[in-house]
Amino acid sequence: MAIVNLAVNNPLPMQVVPPDWPGGYWWHWLFFTVVIIAFMLIMVMGAIYIERRGMGRMQSRLGPNRTGPFGLLQPVADAVKVLLKENIVPTSADKVIHWLAPVIAFAPVLMIFAVLPFQNGALLADLNIGILYVVAISSIATVGVFMAGWGSGNKYSLLGAMRNVAAVVSYEIPMVLSIIGVVLMAGSLSMNQIVVKQDIPFILLQPLGFFLFFIAACAEINRSPFDLMEADSELVAGFHTEYSGMKFAMFYLVEYAEAIAMSAIITTLFLSGWRGPWLPPWLWFILKTFVVFFVMVWTRTTLPRVRIDQLMALAWKFLFPLALINLFITAIQVLVWPDALPWILIIINIAVMAILIVLWSKFFKLGWGRIEV
Amino acid sequence: MTTTGELTLKTEPFVLNIGPMHPSTHGVYRMRVTLDGEVVIDIEPIFGYLHRGIEKLAEERTYTGFIPLTDRLDYMSAMSNNLGYCLAVEKLAGIKVPERAEYLRVIIAELQRIANHCIAVGAMLNDAGAYFTPFLYLFREREKIYDLFEMLCGQRLTYNYMRIGGVSQDIPEEFLPALEKFNKKLHNVINEYEFFLKQNEVLLARAKGVGILPKETAINCGISGPVARASGIKWDLRKNDPYSIYDRFEFDIPTCETGDCYDRYRVRIEEMSQSLRIIEQAMKQVPDGPVKADVPHLIRPPAGDAYAHIEAPKGELGYYIVSDNSIAPYRCHVRPTSLINLTALREMVKGWKVADLIIIFGSIDITMGEVDR
Numbered sequence: 001m002a003i004v005n006l007a008v009n010n011p012l013p014m015q016v017v018p019p020d021w022p023g024g025y026w027w028h029w030l031f032f033t034v035v036i037i038a039f040m041l042i043m044v045m046g047a048i049y050i051e052r053r054g055m056g057r058m059q060s061r062l063g064p065n066r067t068g069p070f071g072l073l074q075p076v077a078d079a080v081k082v083l084l085k086e087n088i089v090p091t092s093a094d095k096v097i098h099w100l101a102p103v104i105a106f107a108p109v110l111m112i113f114a115v116l117p118f119q120n121g122a123l124l125a126d127l128n129i130g131i132l133y134v135v136a137i138s139s140i141a142t143v144g145v146f147m148a149g150w151g152s153g154n155k156y157s158l159l160g161a162m163r164n165v166a167a168v169v170s171y172e173i174p175m176v177l178s179i180i181g182v183v184l185m186a187g188s189l190s191m192n193q194i195v196v197k198q199d200i201p202f203i204l205l206q207p208l209g210f211f212l213f214f215i216a217a218c219a220e221i222n223r224s225p226f227d228l229m230e231a232d233s234e235l236v237a238g239f240h241t242e243y244s245g246m247k248f249a250m251f252y253l254v255e256y257a258e259a260i261a262m263s264a265i266i267t268t269l270f271l272s273g274w275r276g277p278w279l280p281p282w283l284w285f286i287l288k289t290f291v292v293f294f295v296m297v298w299t300r301t302t303l304p305r306v307r308i309d310q311l312m313a314l315a316w317k318f319l320f321p322l323a324l325i326n327l328f329i330t331a332i333q334v335l336v337w338p339d340a341l342p343w344i345l346i347i348i349n350i351a352v353m354a355i356l357i358v359l360w361s362k363f364f365k366l367g368w369g370r371i372e373v
Numbered sequence: 374m375t376t377t378g379e380l381t382l383k384t385e386p387f388v389l390n391i392g393p394m395h396p397s398t399h400g401v402y403r404m405r406v407t408l409d410g411e412v413v414i415d416i417e418p419i420f421g422y423l424h425r426g427i428e429k430l431a432e433e434r435t436y437t438g439f440i441p442l443t444d445r446l447d448y449m450s451a452m453s454n455n456l457g458y459c460l461a462v463e464k465l466a467g468i469k470v471p472e473r474a475e476y477l478r479v480i481i482a483e484l485q486r487i488a489n490h491c492i493a494v495g496a497m498l499n500d501a502g503a504y505f506t507p508f509l510y511l512f513r514e515r516e517k518i519y520d521l522f523e524m525l526c527g528q529r530l531t532y533n534y535m536r537i538g539g540v541s542q543d544i545p546e547e548f549l550p551a552l553e554k555f556n557k558k559l560h561n562v563i564n565e566y567e568f569f570l571k572q573n574e575v576l577l578a579r580a581k582g583v584g585i586l587p588k589e590t591a592i593n594c595g596i597s598g599p600v601a602r603a604s605g606i607k608w609d610l611r612k613n614d615p616y617s618i619y620d621r622f623e624f625d626i627p628t629c630e631t632g633d634c635y636d637r638y639r640v641r642i643e644e645m646s647q648s649l650r651i652i653e654q655a656m657k658q659v660p661d662g663p664v665k666a667d668v669p670h671l672i673r674p675p676a677g678d679a680y681a682h683i684e685a686p687k688g689e690l691g692y693y694i695v696s697d698n699s700i701a702p703y704r705c706h707v708r709p710t711s712l713i714n715l716t717a718l719r720e721m722v723k724g725w726k727v728a729d730l731i732i733i734f735g736s737i738d739i740t741m742g743e744v745d746r
Contacts, residue, residue: 353476
């Protein structure tokens with residue numbers, strides 16, 4: 001069975017994709033850099049449109065529909081509005097850090113797209129450690145968020161930033177552990193190879209992994225119900241309370257770019273990336289990304305927010321043990337039973353997921369969290 | 374203190390100002406919160422930002438002329454405020470209200486209760502972080518109630534509909550059929566809310582066992598309304614001291630035992646069904662006849678004083694009026710439900726997190742217009 005190969009059986013070339021552009025490396029890099037920036041900005045606009053209109057429909061209202069046909073130009077209107085706003089820096093702010101924070105938060109999100117394959121081999125750099133690179137880079141955005149919280153000189157911002165750091169540090173672990181399940185199945189760390197190996201989407205072979213990764217990803221990029229760092233009903237706007245004008249727009253952009261990047265990673269790891277019948281591969285990639293993003297919007301409109309201690313408890317008491325068990329089961333399946341028929345594995349894994357989730361949720365009780373003062 | 378005692382790192386509590394400009398203070402309420410990290414150690418409520426001197430203004434107006442100002446007290450349930458004031462003046466002047474007007478008053482007061490609880494539940498869930506979805510779904514029903522009120526008096530928020538000795542004008546022909554249609558729909562809608570919210574995992578985690586108000590504290594603080602009933606106090610003025618014609622209807626007083634945020638939410642949803650029951654009974658019995666007793670615009674009640682209280686949506690709403698046989702009250706005092714219900718807030722939030730502070734505050738359901746007057 002091709003899908004469950006071990007890495008040792010399938011050694012990969014240790015270099016990036018050889019340049020097949022006239023002019024070599026540099027044209028390839030220039031082309032993909034431009035493509036990635038344009039792609040990300042357009043995807044963010046699409047994401048904003050989907051979020052605002054989709055949320056409108058789900059909340060029994062219309063959503064923005066005055067700008068252009070069906071309100072399609074709403075993201076443009078938002079961008080223009082925010083560009084014209086005054087840029088206010090609070091007097092108590094640490095000016096340098098306050099200024100630098102949006103930049104530091106924005107850059108790593110852009111860098112994630114470097115290893116995401118738009119179609120077979122079409123990516124900036126096919127790193128053989130692709131997914132490791134993604135995990136490493138995506139954490140850097142937290143530094144920017146914490147700088148924003150600290151540099152604003154505002155207590156709301158600081159609380160939001162501290163919450164974010166705590167959440168990201170905790171949720172990295174179940175996230176990485178659930179990625180390892182995929183890596184074991186694919187036998188490679190390269191994003192392109194992972195897609196190539198997905199004759200059957202890994203969401204079926206790794207349902208628990210997908211579930212854990214999705215939750216951890218939502219917490220990592222602060223989508224609801226884990227949007228504690230900007231918790232509008234508690235912390236006003238969290239870490240970007242004191243930001244205005246274009247600097248606020250940068251954070252706004254980061255928020256959606258992170259959501260899109262995470263959707264794209266989920267697409268690549270679990271939904272067989274660019275693969276699919278009839279349509280061109282890049283279109284499949286974009287469609288799947290938007291579907292994942294839509295599910296994020298859906299959860300945002302559906303669920304209330306959890307509390308910070310519940311968030312941490314979920315990471316350490318629920319996701320972390322389940323991710324370990326998932327890794328263990330996957331390892332056994334890959335090692336002991338490499339030639340199993342996929343449909344047997346699908347049934348086993350889905351059953352295991354259902355049983356584990358039901359059993360583990362029994363450990364949670366309600367009404368705790370008070371501290372005697 | 375458990376949070377800092379075990380750590381070698383020395384930390385100290387800090388003060389956070391929540392409000393008067395904050396998304397979740399339901400107006401211009403301000404809390405000076407002392408926090409130890411995320412844990413609330415102490416809060417100090419500060420209000421008066423919306424003080425308009427309404428009680429003093431009553432002394433400058435005629436008895437009828439004060440009715441529009443009662444709308445501005447608790448603008449989420451303006452009809453109930455009208456009713457409470459009119460009852461007090463009628464008691465003072467010994468005016469008999471016609472039957473038809475009594476029935477209309479009951480129907481309207483119960484509709485107002487449903488509208489108010491829609492806001493209360495929606496706003497509480499919004500404070501819990503459910504990004505506007507339950508809020509807007511509940512608003513949808515409230516809008517329909519406001520459509521009905523608009524039929525009565527042409528206004529949607531501040532009605533000025535009740536008069537001393539009845540109501541200002543008879544209902545239009547299409548009112549009762551429209552009300553019947555609305556009743557049928559509301560049954561389904563309440564079931565819909567129950568389906569989505571009653572067993573919602575995140576809502577349970579956030580609200581169950583959080584912000585418990587013990588029975589004794591509730592009694593000692595003089596708390597009334599749904600907040601008291603959630604703590605297990607079976608106290609409803611419609612049963613305990615029937616005013617108007619409430620003794621003619623059959624309905625239950627929903628109570629809960631624990632007195633946490635979830636119970637307060639449950640009591641409100643149950644009360645909506647009970648109000649519906651009263652409306653259905655009253656609708657069938659509305660007699661023909663005049664809707665206003667023969668009372669002149671300028672009345673001079675005999676010297677003396679009177680206190681009338683009603684079960685407003687938020688609790689016991691009382692009006693104390695002293696007359697010196699002139700055209701204006703000598704003194705008019707309002708027993709504000711919201712302000713007195715707020716007195717237990719400090720006991721309820723101590724030891725919980727910032728996020729709990731917001732949801733506990735939201736579950737009390739206050740209107741700043743009534744707190745500050």
